[in-house]
Amino acid sequence: MNFNVFFGYKKRKIIFNNINFEINENKITVICGHNGAGKTTLLKLVSGILPSSIENPEGWYVSAGGGLIQHFSLAEHLDMLGKDLKQNELVKYAYELFEAENFEKERVRYLSTGQIMMASIILAIASSQKLLLLDEPFGSLDPVHAEKLSKLLQKVAENGRTIVITSHDLYLSAETADIIYFIKNGNISWNSQNENIEEFSVEKLKEKYIECA
Numbered sequence: 001m002n003f004n005v006f007f008g009y010k011k012r013k014i015i016f017n018n019i020n021f022e023i024n025e026n027k028i029t030v031i032c033g034h035n036g037a038g039k040t041t042l043l044k045l046v047s048g049i050l051p052s053s054i055e056n057p058e059g060w061y062v063s064a065g066g067g068l069i070q071h072f073s074l075a076e077h078l079d080m081l082g083k084d085l086k087q088n089e090l091v092k093y094a095y096e097l098f099e100a101e102n103f104e105k106e107r108v109r110y111l112s113t114g115q116i117m118m119a120s121i122i123l124a125i126a127s128s129q130k131l132l133l134l135d136e137p138f139g140s141l142d143p144v145h146a147e148k149l150s151k152l153l154q155k156v157a158e159n160g161r162t163i164v165i166t167s168h169d170l171y172l173s174a175e176t177a178d179i180i181y182f183i184k185n186g187n188i189s190w191n192s193q194n195e196n197i198e199e200f201s202v203e204k205l206k207e208k209y210i211e212c213a
Helices: 039-047 074-080 089-098 113-126 143-158 170-176 202-212
Strands: 002-008 014-022 028-032 060-062 131-135 162-166 179-184 187-191
Touching: 028 039, 028 143, 028 170, 039 060, 039 131, 039 162, 060 113, 074 113, 089 113, 089 143, 113 131, 113 143, 143 162, 143 170, 170 202, 179 202, 187 202
Parallel strands: 028 162, 028 179, 060 131, 131 162
Antiparallel strands: 002 014, 179 187
């Protein structure tokens, strides 16, 4: 999937001016950048939450807020999707990894920020969407669950889903991503398309980040 993006807020300068980037199907793309660089905005443009020049955007968007119904539980949200999705192998795997049985019947309003993120990711996996867009998913989780999420997302991609993540965490970005983009001042400042990301150490990625982001 190739995207050319033009976008700006009214009475403000253009945020993205002809950004061109590629999302590889069945792979994990991570977008990195400083606070205010536009990572979340770019993700919303791809998802269609914000209007843009992107044609036919679609995807399941997950943010720290979750977008879940506050008086419903995770189990009730799954029921709303219309199937016994807990029998889905990937959903079962996510349930076990996150120990979701411990909070699946609690109303969302009583869940911690990390539990809301885990519930939101389970629902994204349970959806029929092939494109999953996750806004800072690692930031809501403790280190143990963040590592588990990295492992889960790799398994989800291996099973035919395309994933785009925004993140500040260079370690988990390097561990999780198939390709990494850095954005700065409305442009792609660097990407790993022509690099072997598996050979990148966190220190090397930090050097690139300091140089380009």
